[in-house]
Every structure is written in C-alpha cells, then in structure tokens.
Amino acid sequence: MSDLLARLNPPQLQAVTLPPVHALILAGAGSGKTRVLTTRIAWLVSTGQVSPHGLLAVTFTNKAAKEMTARIAALVPINPRGLWIGTFHGLCNRLLRAHHRDAGLPQTFQILDSADQLAAVKRLLKNLGVDDEKYPPREICHFINGHKEQGIRAAQAEAYDAWTRRRVELYAEYEAQCNREGVVDFAELLLRCYELLSRNEPLRRHYQERFRYILVDEFQDTNRLQYAWLKLLAAGGASLFAVGDDDQSIYAFRGAEVGNMREFERDYARSNVIRLEQNYRSHGNILAAANAIIKNNRERLGKNLWTDAGAGEPIRAFEAWSDLDEARFVIDEIRELIREGTGAGQVAVLYRSNAQSRVLEHELFSRGVPYRVYGGLRFFERQEVKHALAYLRLIANPDDDTAFLRVVNFPTRGIGARTLENLQAAAHQTRSSLYNAAASLSGKAGQAVGAFVALIEILRRETESLPLPEVVEHVIEKSGLAQHYRTEKEGQERLENLDELINAAASFVDDEGAVGEGGALVSFLTHASLEAGEHQAGEGQEAVQLMSVHAAKGLEFDVVFITGLEQGLFPHENAVAEGRDGLEEERRLMYVAVTRARQRLYLSCAQTRMLHGQTRYCVPSGFLEEIPAELLLKLNRAPATAMAPTAPAYGASVPAIAGGLRIGQTVEHSKFGLGVIVASEGRGADARVQVNFGGAGMKWLALEYAKLTAV
DNA sequence: TGGGAGTGCTTTTTT
DNA sequence: AGCACTCCCA
Numbered sequence: 171m172s173d174l175l176a177r178l179n180p181p182q183l184q185a186v187t188l189p190p191v192h193a194l195i196l197a198g199a200g201s202g203k204t205r206v207l208t209t210r211i212a213w214l215v216s217t218g219q220v221s222p223h224g225l226l227a228v229t230f231t232n233k234a235a236k237e238m239t240a241r242i243a244a245l246v247p248i249n250p251r252g253l254w255i256g257t258f259h260g261l262c263n264r265l266l267r268a269h270h271r272d273a274g275l276p277q278t279f280q281i282l283d284s285a286d287q288l289a290a291v292k293r294l295l296k297n298l299g300v301d302d303e304k305y306p307p308r309e310i311c312h313f314i315n316g317h318k319e320q321g322i323r324a325a326q327a328e329a330y331d332a333w334t335r336r337r338v339e340l341y342a343e344y345e346a347q348c349n350r351e352g353v354v355d356f357a358e359l360l361l362r363c364y365e366l367l368s369r370n371e372p373l374r375r376h377y378q379e380r381f382r383y384i385l386v387d388e389f390q391d392t393n394r395l396q397y398a399w400l401k402l403l404a405a406g407g408a409s410l411f412a413v414g415d416d417d418q419s420i421y422a423f424r425g426a427e428v429g430n431m432r433e434f435e436r437d438y439a440r441s442n443v444i445r446l447e448q449n450y451r452s453h454g455n456i457l458a459a460a461n462a463i464i465k466n467n468r469e470r471l472g473k474n475l476w477t478d479a480g481a482g483e484p485i486r487a488f489e490a491w492s493d494l495d496e497a498r499f500v501i502d503e504i505r506e507l508i509r510e511g512t513g514a515g516q517v518a519v520l521y522r523s524n525a526q527s528r529v530l531e532h533e534l535f536s537r538g539v540p541y542r543v544y545g546g547l548r549f550f551e552r553q554e555v556k557h558a559l560a561y562l563r564l565i566a567n568p569d570d571d572t573a574f575l576r577v578v579n580f581p582t583r584g585i586g587a588r589t590l591e592n593l594q595a596a597a598h599q600t601r602s603s604l605y606n607a608a609a610s611l612s613g614k615a616g617q618a619v620g621a622f623v624a625l626i627e628i629l630r631r632e633t634e635s636l637p638l639p640e641v642v643e644h645v646i647e648k649s650g651l652a653q654h655y656r657t658e659k660e661g662q663e664r665l666e667n668l669d670e671l672i673n674a675a676a677s678f679v680d681d682e683g684a685v686g687e688g689g690a691l692v693s694f695l696t697h698a699s700l701e702a703g704e705h706q707a708g709e710g711q712e713a714v715q716l717m718s719v720h721a722a723k724g725l726e727f728d729v730v731f732i733t734g735l736e737q738g739l740f741p742h743e744n745a746v747a748e749g750r751d752g753l754e755e756e757r758r759l760m761y762v763a764v765t766r767a768r769q770r771l772y773l774s775c776a777q778t779r780m781l782h783g784q785t786r787y788c789v790p791s792g793f794l795e796e797i798p799a800e801l802l803l804k805l806n807r808a809p810a811t812a813m814a815p816t817a818p819a820y821g822a823s824v825p826a827i828a829g830g831l832r833i834g835q836t837v838e839h840s841k842f843g844l845g846v847i848v849a850s851e852g853r854g855a856d857a858r859v860q861v862n863f864g865g866a867g868m869k870w871l872a873l874e875y876a877k878l879t880a881v
Numbered sequence: 882t883g884g885g886a887g888t889g890c891t892t893t894t895t896t
Numbered sequence: 897a898g899c900a901c902t903c904c905c906a
Binding site for chain 1: 891893894
Binding site for chain 1: 897898
C-alpha cells in the first residue's frame with residue numbers, strides 16, 4: 171500500500187487520498203492524470219474504503235477505459251471484470267440492457283452509429299416527402315443530436331419560426347421511427363438512460379446507493395447531458411471526482427462544454443480544487459512555449475506547467491516556400507533523426523486538417539521512410555463489414571429497417587427502387603417494419619422480396635446454435651457476400667476484411683467471455699457499434715506517425731513536427747470567423763499540439779500551399795508570434811537567405827493587396843462579421859478579395875466598395 | 882443494373 | 897485537386 175503512494179508528488183498524493191468529497195482535479199498535460207485516477211481507485215479499494223462494486227469510472231474513449239482497467243489490475247489484485255469502468259455510452263448501454271423493459275426498449279435493441287443515423291434520417295425524409303434541400307439530412311441529424319445532448323425531447327423543443335417548427339416535427343417523426351424499429355442512436359443511449367434513472371425512483375435510488383465513488387476522466391469534454399447524468403448518479407451522496415484540463419478542451423464543436431468545469435467548481439468542489447502542474451513529459455523550452463501560447467486565452471481556470479527536466483533543446487522553426495518544400499524539410503529532418511538513432515515510431519507529424527497529410531505521405535513514401543497515417547476509415551465502418559453486420563442485425567432484430575435496406579438488394583437480387591417504394595408504402599400503412607410488410611407484396615417483386623426474407627429466416631435458423639465466429643462466417647458465405655466479392659476485381663481486400671470480421675468475432679468471444687443480455691450476437695453487434703476500431707495511434711510501432719492534432723490528444727512523442735502553421739489553416743479560418751471563442755479553441759489545440767513533444771519540437775509553415783485545387787498565399791500563424799523569440803531556433807535554408815539577404819520577416823513574400831490587407835488577414839465587415847481573406851484578384855482600386863465569413867459563407871468583395879477593417 | 886459524367890463540398894471527431 | 901454523391905443512359 172505504501173508502495174502505491176510512494177512515487178506521487180504532493181498534489182498527486184493529496185488528490186489520490188482525498189476523503190469522500192467532491193473534487194476537481196485540474197490536471198495539466200503530462201502531469202500524471204491517469205496515474206492519479208488509477209491510483210485513487212486502487213487506494214480506495216485496497217484500504218477497504220469501498221468495494222470494487224461501489225465504484226464507477228467514466229471515460230470518453232474505449233482505449234482510455236481499457237488502459238485504466240489494465241493499470242488498476244496491475245496495482246490491486248481484483249478482478250477487473252467486476253469494475254464499472256467504461257465510456258459514457260458503454261455504461262449507459264449496460265444499464266439500458268439490464269433494464270430494457272423499464273427503459274421501453276426491446277432487449278435486442280441495436281445501436282445506430284453516425285452513418286446509420288444519417289441513413290435513417292435520409293429514409294425518413296424521403297418517406298415523408300420532405301425537401302432535402304431545405305432540410306439537409308446532415309443538418310437534421312445535428313439538430314436532433316443537439317437537442318438530445320441538451321436533454322430536450324421533440325415534445326419540449328422550442329420553435330419560433332416555421333423552419334424550426336418543421337424540424338421539430340421531423341425530430342418527433344425520427345423518434346417514432348427509432349422506437350418502431352427498436353434502434354437507438356448514440357445520443358439516445360445517454361438521454362434514454364438519463365430518463366430511465368430520473369423517472370424510476372427505485373432504480374435511481376439503487377444505483378445512487380450503490381456507486382459511492384464516481385470518477386470522471388477528461389471532464390472538460392463532457393456535454394450538458396453527460397454532466398446531468400453524473401449529477402443524477404451522484405445525488406445520493408456519492409463522491410464525484412472529476413479530472414480534466416480546461417486548456418485541452420478541443421471538442422466544443424461537437425457539444426463539449428468547458429463551462430461544466432467552472433460550474434462543477436462552483437457547485438460542488440469549491441474547496442477541493444487540486445492543480446497538477448508538474449509536467450513529467452516535456453523539456454523546459456517546450457513547456458515555456460506552451461505556457462506562453464495558452465496565457466493569451468482569457469477564459470481559463472488558470473494553471474502553469476513546470477518541469478525540473480531542464481530547458482532542453484530550442485524549438486526549431488522553419489518557413490518553407492511551399493507545402494512541398496515544407497514536406498521535404500520535414501522528411502529530411504526525420505531521416506537525419508533516424509540516422510542518429512531516433513526510432514521512427516517516436517516521431518509524430520501533426521497537422522490541423524487531414525487533407526494536409528497527402529503531400530507528407532507522398533514525400534515519405536518516395537523516400538522510403540516507414541509511416542502510418544491515422545484518421546482514415548475504421549474497421550467497422552468499411553462497407554463490406556457494414557453489409558455483413560446488417561445481415562447479422564436482421565437476424566437479431568428483423569425490424570431494423572436501416573439494416574434491411576442496406577442489404578435487401580446487396581448482392582443484387584433484382585429488387586429495384588420501385589419495389590422498395592411499394593414495400594415502404596405498405597409498411598407505412600400498416601405501421602410495421604419492412605420485414606413484416608414483405609409478405610403483403612404480391613407479384614414478381616413480392617417473390618423477390620419474399621425470397622430475401624426467407625433467406626434471413628434460414629440464416630437465423632441455421633445459425634441458432636452455432637458459436638459466434640461460425641455464425642459470422644456462415645452469414646458471410648450464405649448471404650452471397652463472399653461470392654459477390656470473389657467475383658469483384660477489387661474484392662480481394664474486402665474479402666480479407668470479412669475474414670478479419672470472423673477473427674474479430676472470435677477474439678470478442680475470447681475476451682469478453684461472459685455473454686451479455688440478449689446473447690453473444692447482440693453483444694457483438696453492440697461492440698461493433700460502440701467500438702468502431704482502432705483510430706488512435708498505438709505504442710511501439712516503428713513508423714513515423716501522421717495524424718491531426720485532435721487525434722494526437724493524450725499521446726506523446728520524443729519528436730513532434732507541427733506543420734501548416736499558417737493563418738487560415740491553423741488557426742483555421744472557420745474558427746477565426748466564429749470570433750473569440752473560436753480562436754481560443756484553436757489556441758487550445760495549438761497548446762495540445764505543443765505539449766505532445768518530449769524532447770524536440772519543430773514548427774513549420776509554408777508561404778504557398780495548394781488548397782482546394784488553388785494555390786494560396788499564406789501568412790504564418792499568429793501562434794508563432796506568441797512564442798518568445800529566445801525559445802526559437804530559426805532554420806532557414808540556404809536558398810531562402812540567398813534570395814532574401816536581409817533575413818525576411820515571416821510572411822514577407824506574401825503579396826499585399828491594398829490598404830495593408832493581405833491573404834490570411836482577419837477582417838471585419840459590417841454585415842457579414844468576421845472573416846479571413848483567402849484569395850484576391852486585381853490590384854489597387856480594382857482589387858477584389860475573397861473572404862471566408864464562416865457561417866455567412868464565402869464572398870467576393872470589391873475593396874473599393876466593401877468596408878473591410880483589418881482586425 | 883451498373884457505369885460514366887456532372888455537381889458540389891471541403892476542420893477537427895468519439896460514441 | 898479529390899472525393900462523394902446524384903442522375904441519366906445503355
């Protein structure tokens with residue numbers, strides 16, 4: 171036990187050994203956040219203050235949940251299976267499966283991922299004959315999810331204009347459709363679980379009394395509903411222990427509310443706020459740069475990282491002529507580093523947007539440096555995998571219309587759009603699922619659909635008593651999917667992925683062992699929806715790691731390159747156009763990027779860059795100027811100095827348009843608000859500029875008439 | 882039914 | 897530029 175606490179610093183020790191109170195742990199980057207969480211759990215259990223049964227630990231990603239479980243298991247001899255450690259969605263799913271009747275759900279309810287949800291909304295709009303120009307499916311999804319995340323049902327949604335009234339109606343129709351089909355989207359998992367607990371007093375009391383200690387990781391990423399869910403569970407006197415870093419809040423765009431931290435501090439943890447400010451990751455110069463950047467943000471709880479590791483190397487800054495030149499520089503440096511003995515896996519190249527990876531990949535590939543890119547399509551999102559899962563979903567729940575439509579004619583069975591329209595009309599009339607309505611269809615088309623339904627029935631019967639991996643294999647084969655891909659010329663890789671799906675089922679059975687409510691198949695389908703596959707980088711891969719800054723959160727590398735540090739790109743122009751909050755989120759993103767580096771940090775920008783098929787002239791990011799010059803080592807290559815002997819200031823080569831404006835400049839317009847100049851044509855009085863106003867869109871404006879003020 | 886041409890969009894992303 | 901999506905024709 172003393173071992174457990176031996177290597178903690180004073181604030182860490184204080185946090186770990188807090189009595190059962192509410193507490194907010196402000197954990198800076200690299201300050202041992204996970205360590206504090208896991209050690210606290212281990213300490214609580216090993217000192218007998220709580221049984222593992224009485225703990226609830228919540229994370230955002232499956233990876234974090236797994237890591238936490240593994241680390242706790244290494245600290246105390248308990249069976250990690252008995253611990254309630256998981257993601258918000260995973261835990262809500264668990265509660266809803268256990269109490270599906272009280273929650274008004276079929277035991278085998280299926281989970282829609284974002285793509286499934288979009289498909290479901292598209293289908294709904296089509297069935298209702300809604301104009302999808304005026305009501306774009308994506309926007310409707312966003313509207314629905316936004317309301318659910320605020321805890322608002324269609325019946326309570328406010329609407330002050332016709333457009334929104336219609337959207338609320340569509341939200342209500344969507345709710346009805348999901349209920350009819352027995353499916354639940356991601357936001358619904360949380361909202362349904364919240365409602366279950368708040369309406370069902372005995373159940374709520376049961377869980378409130380059971381969970382004495384509730385611990386939350388990455389608290390800055392919680393949305394309103396998640397926070398409400400936590401408060402509800404903790405309302406019976408449990409201790410709520412929230413760990414987070416407001417400076418690393420980079421997910422406001424998808425509903426995270428940093429304000430939850432301030433609110434939590436005010437309402438719960440006023441006297442128990444602990445700051446973890448000692449950083450064990452980065453050298454001093456890197457931290458100094460990070461601190462200098464983040465201190466420009468106004469909305470902060472306040473925190474200053476320090477280290478006793480020494481200043482380390484200066485931060486290397488490079489201004490390239492073009493994106494290609496930048497890529498060459500990065501790869502030259504990487505080759506040199508590898509030659510000197512740095513492992514390729516210890517080098518990360520970060521960028522603001524995934525499109526930037528292309529040039530870098532090309533250069534890495536042509537110079538034979540091993541690399542791995544994160545951020546592509548994930549395993550369970552591949553079309554062939556989704557098709558196979560759709561067959562499995564129909565076996566588990568025939569009312570799942572999304573799954574039905576996905577594979578009713580794949581592989582092709584001569585069931586055309588016309589037939590499906592008739593089928594949907596029939597289903598709509600009888601308010602039943604497509605599967606049930608299939609019997610009512612007559613004629614040749616009816617036969618084809620009938621054959622499909624018969625196929626599903628046969629598959630269900632044949633797989634009834636098979637172990638899960640064999641179920642998957644059988645379905646892939648007998649559905650015709652395997653045959654279809656065998657004849658397709660690009661099908662080899664898809665076949666391999668289908669084999670991989672069988673393997674995934676096998677290892678799922680091995681890992682999970684215990685079969686949840688509703689049987690192995692339902693558990694596996696849930697797993698597939700909730701855990702779309704490896705997206706974040708793993709340890710120990712001997713390849714240079716390429717990823718967006720967002721994807722790098724939580725990771726660390728010896729050497730980090732932050733590329734594309736240009737106005738309009740990083741900070742991104744859309745964010746800048748949103749105003750101060752947008753810019754502050756970009757700055758937090760920059761802070762996250764910088765704090766990924768242990769020993770060496772490179773910052774680079776390019777003067778020209780291909781973007782959307784056009785060459786753009788770029789101004790270096792304002793974030794570069796926020797770093798004290800004495801921390802920087804400017805690496806300009808020979809041609810640069812030769813052509814500009816007086817050491818050019820950043821951005822000197824970007825042509826000025828007129829009136830001190832240049833591309834990348836943030837401007838304000840009386841009607842459109844804030845925007846960023848992205849292109850120009852003409853000179854002097856004739857000059858026109860293209861400005862991205864974010865929400866107000868992209869506009870061409872004549873400088874002579876438009877009143878633009880440089881900001 | 883499937884492919885080819887035309888159109889429009891394009892930040893970040895977990896569950 | 898590159899990709900996803902739609903539409904139309906053979």
